[in-house]
Amino acid sequence: xxxxxxxxxxxxxxxxxxxxxxxxxxxxxxxxxxxxxxxxxxxxxxxxxxxxxxxxxxxxxxxxxxxxxxxxxxxxxxxxxxxxxxxxxxxxxxxxxxxxxxxxxxxxxxxxxxxxxxxxxxxxxxxxxxxxxxxxxxxxxxxxxxxxxxxxxxxxxxxxxxxxxxxxxxxxxxxxxxxxxxxxxxxxxxxxxxxxxxxxxxxxxxxxxxxxxxxxxxxxxxxxxxxxxxxxxxxxxxxxxxxxxxxxxxxxxxxxxxxxxxxxxxxxxxxxxxxxxxxxxx
Amino acid sequence: xxxxxxxxxxxxxxxxxxxxxxxxxxxxxxxxxxxxxxxxxxxxxxxxxxxxxxxxxxxxxxxxxxxxxxxxxxxxxxxxxxxxxxxxxxxxxxxxxxxxxxxxxxxxxxxxxxxxxxxxxxxxxxxxxxxxxxxxxxxxxxxxxxxxxxxxxxxxxxxxxxxxxxxxxxxxxxxxxxxxxxxxxxxxxxxxxxxxxxxxxxxxxxxxxxxxxxxxxxxxxxxxxxxxxxxxxxxxxxxxxxxxxxxxxxxxxxxxxxxxxxxxxxxxxxxxxxxxxxxxxxxxxxxxxxxxxxxxxxxxxxxxxxxxxxxxxxxxxxxxxx
Numbered sequence: 358x359x360x361x362x363x364x365x366x367x368x369x370x371x372x373x374x375x376x377x378x379x380x381x382x383x384x385x386x387x388x389x390x391x392x393x394x395x396x397x398x399x400x401x402x403x404x405x406x407x408x409x410x411x412x413x414x415x416x417x418x419x420x421x422x423x424x425x426x427x428x429x430x431x432x433x434x435x436x437x438x439x440x441x442x443x444x445x446x447x448x449x450x451x452x453x454x455x456x457x458x459x460x461x462x463x464x465x466x467x468x469x470x471x472x473x474x475x476x477x478x479x480x481x482x483x484x485x486x487x488x489x490x491x492x493x494x495x496x497x498x499x500x501x502x503x504x505x506x507x508x509x510x511x512x513x514x515x516x517x518x519x520x521x522x523x524x525x526x527x528x529x530x531x532x533x534x535x536x537x538x539x540x541x542x543x544x545x546x547x548x549x550x551x552x553x554x555x556x557x558x559x560x561x562x563x564x565x566x567x568x569x570x571x572x573x574x575x576x577x578x579x580x581x582x583x584x585x586x587x588x589x590x591x592x593x594x595x596x597x598x599x600x601x602x603x604x605x606x607x608x609x610x611x612x613x614x615x616x617x618x619x620x621x622x623x624x625x626x627x628x629x630x631x632x633x634x635x636x637x638x639x
Numbered sequence: 640x641x642x643x644x645x646x647x648x649x650x651x652x653x654x655x656x657x658x659x660x661x662x663x664x665x666x667x668x669x670x671x672x673x674x675x676x677x678x679x680x681x682x683x684x685x686x687x688x689x690x691x692x693x694x695x696x697x698x699x700x701x702x703x704x705x706x707x708x709x710x711x712x713x714x715x716x717x718x719x720x721x722x723x724x725x726x727x728x729x730x731x732x733x734x735x736x737x738x739x740x741x742x743x744x745x746x747x748x749x750x751x752x753x754x755x756x757x758x759x760x761x762x763x764x765x766x767x768x769x770x771x772x773x774x775x776x777x778x779x780x781x782x783x784x785x786x787x788x789x790x791x792x793x794x795x796x797x798x799x800x801x802x803x804x805x806x807x808x809x810x811x812x813x814x815x816x817x818x819x820x821x822x823x824x825x826x827x828x829x830x831x832x833x834x835x836x837x838x839x840x841x842x843x844x845x846x847x848x849x850x851x852x853x854x855x856x857x858x859x860x861x862x863x864x865x866x867x868x869x870x871x872x873x874x875x876x877x878x879x880x881x882x883x884x885x886x887x888x889x890x891x892x893x894x895x896x897x898x899x900x901x902x903x904x905x906x907x908x909x910x911x912x913x914x915x916x917x918x919x920x921x922x923x924x925x926x927x928x929x930x931x932x933x934x935x936x937x938x939x940x941x942x943x944x945x946x947x948x949x950x951x952x953x954x955x956x957x958x959x960x961x
Contacts, residue, residue: 433829467831471823473956482823482832489816490836490843496811500706505816528956548834601895 363578365410365601374613377404384448384552384583385430385461388441392430399425400436403608407552409449412574412584414598414615416591418627422607423587427556432456433464445502447639448625458485461503462550462572466557466587470537472530476521479540480512481505483547512547518544519573520628535566542573553577555586559593595619641915649908651785658903659798664880666805667886670849672881673890674823675842677732678847681722681738682880684745685850687872688714689857690748691758694867698766699757707768708858715854718745719847727842737873750869763868770794771861794863796864800949801859802844802896805852810892812848821845822890836879853880882939888952897950902935909934 368381392400400422407413417423428434430441432453440449443461451459471479485506488494489501510525516522519539523534529540538558545553557566558574569597575597588594594601595615603611603618605627617622620625651793664682683935692711702710716927724740726734739820749758759763774793781787811820820841823831828838861867879902887898910931916922922930946956 365839431833435830452837453829454835462835463833465829465833469827469833471826471830473826474819474822478819478822482819482831482836485835487816489821492812492817492848495815496808496818498815499818526727527787544834 363599364412364612365561365578367412369408369600371612372408372600374611374617375611376609378406378612380408382409383407385441385443385585386632387430389437390426390429390436390441391432391466392429392434392436398607400429402426402604402609405518405602405609405612406584407585409579409583410578411599412578412586412597414594414601415585415587415604416594416601417604420606421604422549423604424556426604427554427587429462431461431554433463456551457548459553460549460551462545462548462552463554464556464558465544466560467532468537468541470529470532470540472528474529475525476516476527476529476532476540477509477512477525479544480516480525480547481508483544484511485548489515506626508547512538515543520569535562535570538562538566538570542570550582552583552585555638557582557587557589559588559590567593571636642912645908645911645915647785647906648702648776648897648911649710650810651787652907653904654795655787655797655903656791656794656859658899658935659795659802660856660863661858661879661883661903662693662802662896662899663798663805663859663949664853664876665744665883665899667849667851667853667856668877668880668884669891669895670809670852671887672846673884674818674825674874675821675849676961677727677842677845677847678735679738679790679846680735680874680877680905681740681742681851683872683876684718684722685715685853686739686857686860686876687742687745687869688718689854690861690871691857692854693766693858693861694759694766696761697768698764698867702771704768704862705735708862711858712851715851715857716847719850719852721841722850723843723846727839727846738948739877740920741879742872743874746751746789746869746872749872751811755929758869761869763866767865770865775812791846794859798863804873806892806896808944809848811894817841822910835937861902875901882935884949886942886949888949890956891953894949905938906931906935 372380373377385407387402387405390400390402415423425434429436432451440447442448443459447454488504494500513522516525519614521536521539521543524536529537532540542558555574558570562570571593574584574586598615601612601615601618602609603624610623610627611621664686667685668679668682671679689711692714696707696710697704723737728739748754750761752760754760771790771793774790776789776792779789820831820836824838824841832838834955854871854889861872883902884895886901887894913922913930917926
């Protein structure tokens, strides 16, 4: 297909553009995941597979359950039912911190920069399996000093790549909104994830920075990581996604390559249609 | 009015064992509140179990002083685990409410008549230990302006040494990757979780560490005074510790030490001045105690308004919203 540009995305060219379509090499598979808030069915996903090594855009109108689905899949919220697996290992009921350690790392819609930690400390925090993070060895620097230096080097490389190196000694709270988004993304990479889940990475970022953020997202894929990201801005989604999943009222109503989604009647009704109505109402 | 006498009383108090014990309480609280963001309103509870751990072991069970110290530490750890297990997974406000309630329940139980055979009830416990028998000093500390009796000098040396030890241990821990995780939990525990940190386990470790340091304050209180009384552990002990922490600067290393010295200096000087005013007929009888506390509170309010970071806190850090 013409719109599939990245080599890793070629694998998706034979996948039918329909909800719940099986993928050739799924990294994440969800079955019957549901979550109710009182009378509201926030999430009700029958079957969803996320292909490895590509960028999957998750879109849907406000209240479609995108963030709730993120929370459920990453262990930040407990579902009422369903099961899901990451790399063929079940993640049902696995605590959030263990999900991250398995290589599935998320960011948050409202950026969670750790304000009163320096930028470099934010980064170093992301590294896993740190010997000095255990209370006993923490008292004896020779046990973790060497590892700390390695981590710091890796953190500096990432900061350089995300153009934050000159801010390394600043408190994260002193950064601008866009820089915090960059920091959060860079910090997530310190975990060395296989799958990065970005919850509205462009929200509240000035247009000049959007391009650079998009560049970072595509470079994650180019390095072999899988990316799922939630986004409101249709243009952004269509630009960089290899595959798009559309949620509405908690259900997957469509999925497919961006071009197919643009033409999908159900999507236009649920998403674009409602957006047009919103604008008219204003 | 004897201003010099009042200042003498203040200085005497600033370096005394009470200030050292409260410095320990504040160091523990700094671990909880300053570094981890745990709103512990029950530091008096750790103070209490440390002190009663020693008092009950010696006076009721007839154990040796080392066994008594061990019991005080075990009691502090046990309280932290019991307090933390059900509450640390909940929102921080539930934790805060639980801590103050548990500390009060402990005090009321210790103070109750039915508990008398163990805790001494409202009369408390009096006992003796070989602590002063091993006092290596022949004469008390004499600084000219102020001086201390020989036993007090020994008690001060041991208690302030523990304060220094605790300060060093906390400083080492907080500058390690462990401390980094702890501080990240203060900032945003969900972010820490999203980076693979077991937030519950770290909060529990912090609660135990700060609780044991606070409990050590209780242990020294009991050993130095050879007595334990439930009235010592009223909620105001916790709030004094908070005042000390804020005075010195939360999340600063030597803040609790300087804060405690300043706090007791101001409080004791104020009390002395007010007492003199009382005996000179300026104040109606019975008002002296409360007036000194009111003045101290006023001073703290002014401090928070004009220097919110305390003496050693970091202004730059404080200007950032959590």
